[in-house]
Amino acid sequence: MGNLVAKLVTVAAAFAATTVARKMTDGTWKFVTGKDSPSNPEDPDIDLKEAVAFAVLSGVLMGLARMLANRQTTRVLAKGQGKSPEQLADQTND
Template sequence: MGGRSDEVEKQDMAWRLIGAVVGLGVGFVARKSIEFGWQKVTGKQPPADPNSLETSLAEAIGFAVVMGVGMEVTRIIATRSAHKRYQAWKGPKAERIIS
């Protein structure tokens, strides 16, 4: 009815599951790495609550920028790498399905 075969839907669902698991794992590792790097560079703990008045505006914005860019770049790299691995594992047929 929808024009997609059961095999295509299963492969699409498999890719979504793999992507979610990769994203969660990479996100956790990236966050911990960024927090560790922040502490080594600044000598201070990352701001636990950027909205707190005890955290300076510059520090809150700086941490937000570093965390946002770092997390997004890591997510893009991990998702693309996982996609390439998945395509290689499934063969050329999976590339047509996912793309």
């Protein structure tokens, strides 16, 4: 049962991180370019440089947000189980 709760918490954290990363991407894009972020960067009407820049920005922010969410989730779950994050990682790898 504890493993199920841990998985649900991890999924919820990843979803929240995705939402935050999307908002950060849109806000950063608007701040830097003065335009709304492309709704579909794969659209051939969007300039290739703009599409690549948006893909890089969104990829970096998404990866960063998910990594931070996973780290924090691991800490919270480990603390709740009275273990260190390393012990929790060893347990899930077995």
